[in-house]
Amino acid sequence: MEPLLKARGLVKRYGKVTALDQCDFDLYPGEVLAVIGDNGAGKSSLIKALSGAVRPDEGEITLDGQPMHFNSPLEARKAGIETVYQNLALSPALSICDNMFLGREIRRPGPLGQYFRMLDRPQMRKMAREKLTELGLMTIQNIDQPVETLSGGQRQGVAVARAAAFGSRVVIMDEPTAALGVKESRRVLELILDVKRRGLPIVLISHNMPHVFEVADRIHIHRLGARLAVVDPKEISMSDAVAMMTGAMQPPTAAAA
Numbered sequence: 001m002e003p004l005l006k007a008r009g010l011v012k013r014y015g016k017v018t019a020l021d022q023c024d025f026d027l028y029p030g031e032v033l034a035v036i037g038d039n040g041a042g043k044s045s046l047i048k049a050l051s052g053a054v055r056p057d058e059g060e061i062t063l064d065g066q067p068m069h070f071n072s073p074l075e076a077r078k079a080g081i082e083t084v085y086q087n088l089a090l091s092p093a094l095s096i097c098d099n100m101f102l103g104r105e106i107r108r109p110g111p112l113g114q115y116f117r118m119l120d121r122p123q124m125r126k127m128a129r130e131k132l133t134e135l136g137l138m139t140i141q142n143i144d145q146p147v148e149t150l151s152g153g154q155r156q157g158v159a160v161a162r163a164a165a166f167g168s169r170v171v172i173m174d175e176p177t178a179a180l181g182v183k184e185s186r187r188v189l190e191l192i193l194d195v196k197r198r199g200l201p202i203v204l205i206s207h208n209m210p211h212v213f214e215v216a217d218r219i220h221i222h223r224l225g226a227r228l229a230v231v232d233p234k235e236i237s238m239s240d241a242v243a244m245m246t247g248a249m250q251p252p253t254a255a256a257a
């Protein structure tokens with residue numbers, strides 16, 4: 001099977017700091033791939049390169065075998081790569097529905113015809129409701145409720161639902177459970193598995209090893225700006241994964257990427 005999203009030899013420098021140093025990456029269809037690494041290892045830089053937020057200085061990214069040169073997150077989104085950033089990128093004062101369609105509102109011709117298009121609110125509300133129901137989120141939310149009135153987990157749910165609604169190829173999640181309590185984290189982990197069941201592959205960046213080991217099919221271990229190894233969570237202990245991540249243990253040759 002060919003990787004759906006693939007990177008080879010990515011380099012990203014910030015002045016004298018080399019955040020990505022000949023980094024490779026492979027995401028296969030239908031999988032949850034966790035990316036783990038110590039603070040400053042370059043995980044965010046990798047995700048930013050894959051989601052169009054930064055342009056790598058060197059290297060190649062392909063989606064379905066086609067070379068991609070994202071100049072902005074919008075271009076990555078147009079290619080079907082949706083990212084749920086740590087800050088969620090939601091507008092607190094707007095409703096759940098408005099947030100779901102932020103920047104890609106559906107419009108229809110207004111009373112003055114084609115050139116004066118107006119928001120198609122009924123259509124957006126219908127689609128938002130469908131998406132949230134599909135992901136089991138409708139029980140707790142009224143789509144007209146402002147996002148600022150939601151709990152952290154519910155906000156994360158809205159951001160994930162938005163990504164799942166528009167991400168036709170890949171969903172990337174940066175530390176989705178970092179700010180959440182036990183119950184809310186559980187719901188987000190269930191959401192990740194729901195999205196996977198719907199056929200979308202997920203890249204999950206997380207420092208939370210129990211969460212990673214619970215939902216990941218494979219784990220990309222990132223160290224010093226590059227991929228050190230890819231391991232199977234069923235075949236490795238959590239402590240060995242952490243030891244590799246911190247440099248206390250070398251990956252077995254077979255697991256090295």
Ligand SMILES: Nc1ncnc2c1ncn2[C@@H]1O[C@H](COP(=O)(O)OP(=O)(O)OP(=O)(O)O)[C@@H](O)[C@H]1O
Pocket residue numbers: 014017018019037038039040041042043044045046
């Ligand atoms: N915009 C920037 N300007 C300068 N240096 C940066 C910038 N972004 C990242 N870096 C540096 O690049 C290196 C990798 O950072 P990055 O944020 O990618 O790591 P990370 O693995 O996501 O870390 P963390 O887990 O702490 O979020 C670090 O040394 C960081 O200081």
